[in-house]
Amino acid sequence: MANSIQELLIEKTVEAVSTLYGSEIPAEQISLQETRKEFEGQITVVVFPVTRFSKKSPEVTGTEIGTYLQQEISEITAFNVIKGFLNLSFSDDYWVNLLNDTILTESFAQVPKNGQKVMVEYSSPNTNKPLHLGHIRNNLLGYAVAEILAAAGYEVIKANLVNDRGIHICKSMLAWQKFGEGQTPESTGMKGDHLVGKYYVIFDKEYKKQIEELKAAGQSEDDAKKNASLIKEAQAMLQQWEAGDEEVMSLWKTMNSWVYAGFDKTYKQLGVDFDKFYYESDTYLLGKDIIQEGLDKGVFFKKEDNSVWIDLTAEGLDEKLVLRGDGTSVYITQDLGTAQLKYDEFKMNESIYVVGNEQDYHFKVLFAILKKLGKEWAQGLFHLSYGMVDLPQGKMKSREGTVVDADDLMQEMLDTAQQRTEELGKTEGLEEDEKAALYQTLGLGALKYFLLKVDPKKRLLFNPNESVDFQGHTGPFIQYTHARIKSVLRKADYQKDAKKVIPATISTFERDLIQAIAGYPAIIAVAAKEFSPAQIANYAYELAKLYNKFYHEENILKAEDEDVKQFRLHLSAAAAKVISGSMKLLGIQVPERM
The missing domain is CATH 3.40.50.620 (HUPs)
Incomplete structure (x- = not known):
């Protein structure tokens, strides 16, 4: 979600507490989160901190705050309250404008220097x-x-x-x-x-x-x-x-x-x-x-x-x-x-x-x-x-029998990537130098992603074969998703400066993808605060999964009309850019083709 809507929601929630209950609540006490998938809505306001001002139950407080927000913010189309959680739904126009006006700009996720x-x-x-x-x-x-x-x-x-x-x-x-x-x-x-x-x-x-x-x-x-x-x-x-x-x-x-x-x-x-x-x-x-x-x-x-x-x-x-x-x-x-x-x-x-x-x-x-x-x-x-x-016992040999040498491990990863990629037939049409570069990208991507997706504090078991899996929670799965998007864009001869379009409606898959992409700057902020690359790694994986759902459910190249096709191409390009950017933060390259 874009910072602007978050800021607006916090500002209007503070205003609601003042108007409805005659009390001042500090803005930092207003907590927003993504709505859980089993409930209607996209953004949730946590109501519990407000009940000490309303002197009412969380459900009644949530309903009153929700009614106020819906009147004040035109993009909110509906809300529901589950216990102390106020779930807000936003209009299709809001999500489309978020893509066009924020995500597709050059400055998206570009943070100015903070002087630190x-x-x-x-x-x-x-x-x-x-x-x-x-x-x-x-x-x-x-x-x-x-x-x-x-x-x-x-x-x-x-x-x-x-x-x-x-x-x-x-x-x-x-x-x-x-x-x-x-x-x-x-x-x-x-x-x-x-x-x-x-x-x-x-x-x-x-x-x-x-x-x-x-x-x-x-x-x-x-x-x-x-x-x-x-x-x-x-x-x-x-x-x-x-x-x-x-x-x-x-x-x-x-x-x-x-x-x-x-x-x-x-x-x-x-x-x-x-x-x-x-x-x-x-x-x-x-x-x-x-x-x-x-x-x-x-x-x-x-x-x-x-x-x-x-x-x-x-x-x-x-x-x-x-x-x-x-x-x-x-x-x-x-x-x-x-x-x-x-x-x-x-x-x-x-x-x-x-x-x-x-x-x-x-x-x-x-x-x-x-x-x-x-x-x-x-x-x-x-x-x-x-x-x-x-390491799983016996998976790799080391020079002294106890320590696994970094150079040996990287070579083993390149060999494994080559073997798996050739088995799956993902190198057709590539020249020999392109294949060698691809094995390097996939092998090192698999190694890096596997080691970085886990919270740094945790001990981990590194399984080289498991890490080079094109279907699991792995680097190659995310890399392959990026190559898939790039293939779609090439086939469509996509131009990033093409006209931004506003389709009449968008699907759940499109909305979920826009919301996930819009959350990228917030994920960077959290990962920086916690010194945790795992935040970025897991975000990239979830985004790749959402794109694949969208890809399988919505026709992109054969969309029902040209505006819808153009909208889906812009959305695909945004997904590719953020997947590439998030993987780059982990030191992982993504291939243009496979």
């Missing part, structure tokens, strides 16, 4: 291994949230904090030094991130061998883990890195450059991008000034060993270490510093961290500390926590 700036930080990979299935959900969520916020009028900065230092990076470097025999991405033909990941796995295998040998010689498991020569060498390498050792730094830069080249290919294939990169190697020393600031303010306290802590028991959390006794940082130290750095650089109103739910406690602590330090911008910090992604 928001940073969305996502991906945050480690440079010791390739991206995996969990990273895919992270990247898709972050990218989609950023696109939705931009569509809702925000200025958005997409940020990536790369974990490019630490003991795990040194493990890969050391294993390559010991066992690599000079291998490079060029000499092996491997993507750089896969090559470095291979040596991370080799380190782990060799380290476990050493542990077993030391245990066989009589050491306890804990002692063996500490005394194994490999881990001691890795720790020594980390100390050399922190001291700026020239040889270690050179190897670190070289191997990281391999990984970044690999990541770039994965990001490009996945269709995500970033405006700003932060690197932990630049930020890990940040935060110490903030620790001193907190000590000066009495927010932090020191223990006998000189370590610095904060007591968050009043916030329902624990005591938290923020600086070790030897003066070295812990994760929270650098996160405090990085949060300050990001704010100093961009002065954003909100900052969203897209990080898995295993870090829930960490972010509660981080945000609580920043608030206690009096950082006003900390009110705008939000942890977009998401659940893990599981």
Whole structure:
């Protein structure tokens, strides 16, 4: 429904309460919603908040308000009251004019900038291994949230904090030094991130061998883990890195450059991008000034060993270490510093961290500390926590048998899309390059839609075969609907600037479709407010279902007269535009033909 009718209904309902009951009700207490399908009407006014002014039953109050609204708003043709819900029906002219005057304009769903700036930080990979299935959900969520916020009028900065230092990076470097025999991405033909990941796995295998040998010689498991020569060498390498050792730094830069080249290919294939990169190697020393600031303010306290802590028991959390006794940082130290750095650089109103739910406690602590330090911008910090992604056992092979590699998964999706599309005969008349592009669009669309249609907080089971279904609640179903609409428009030689027509009457299917399309801006607003791409994904699916009902019930190309045909073509074009736009917000392309 268009904002204008909503605003008018709220304004007139406030007026009705004043006129009928001599009371003033705040406009924000008037609640509108779409009428449930089992009842007559299209827009519902929730009457319950008004009964405290009317001092009458919800049914009587609803009838009185409905009578008033029908007299005041010419587009309302009828109303009914079910308990505390006032269901309003609108004239065919209202819906046709809504299509012609609002939906078919270039400015439909174009929101002006709201002057608010928001940073969305996502991906945050480690440079010791390739991206995996969990990273895919992270990247898709972050990218989609950023696109939705931009569509809702925000200025958005997409940020990536790369974990490019630490003991795990040194493990890969050391294993390559010991066992690599000079291998490079060029000499092996491997993507750089896969090559470095291979040596991370080799380190782990060799380290476990050493542990077993030391245990066989009589050491306890804990002692063996500490005394194994490999881990001691890795720790020594980390100390050399922190001291700026020239040889270690050179190897670190070289191997990281391999990984970044690999990541770039994965990001490009996945269709995500970033405006700003932060690197932990630049930020890990940040935060110490903030620790001193907190000590000066009495927010932090020191223990006998000189370590610095904060007591968050009043916030329902624990005591938290923020600086070790030897003066070295812990994760929270650098996160405090990085949060300050990001704010100093961009002065954003909100900052969203897209990080898995295993870090829930960490972010509660981080945000609580920043608030206690009096950082006003900390009110705008939000942890977009998401659940893990599981796969049906045995569906896919992974490099180490435990982690599903992102590149492997995307290739598997393209192969599955090709197989399913060819089985269904949906590639007739396409050239080979068109087929390859279609498999890419469908395979990645299936993957993205399946991961984004579920509320981010929920853990989900990703089934590759189920996701590439042209009939289910899937990306390909929506993509195929778009291709179907485009086929209709091509056959009719549709011109978008053709005359807007007003048919004598419209069907229920046409009205439902117009109402659904008109709801697109409101869905963007809700998705932005909730940081939930699932809102957009499920809206696109419902819209595609409504279009298919309309397509099967109403003759478009062979309509009874030219005006009706033209009206249905305009309606089809509007549906295609909104399906395409909503899928684009999810990072999903839609094909023009199939």
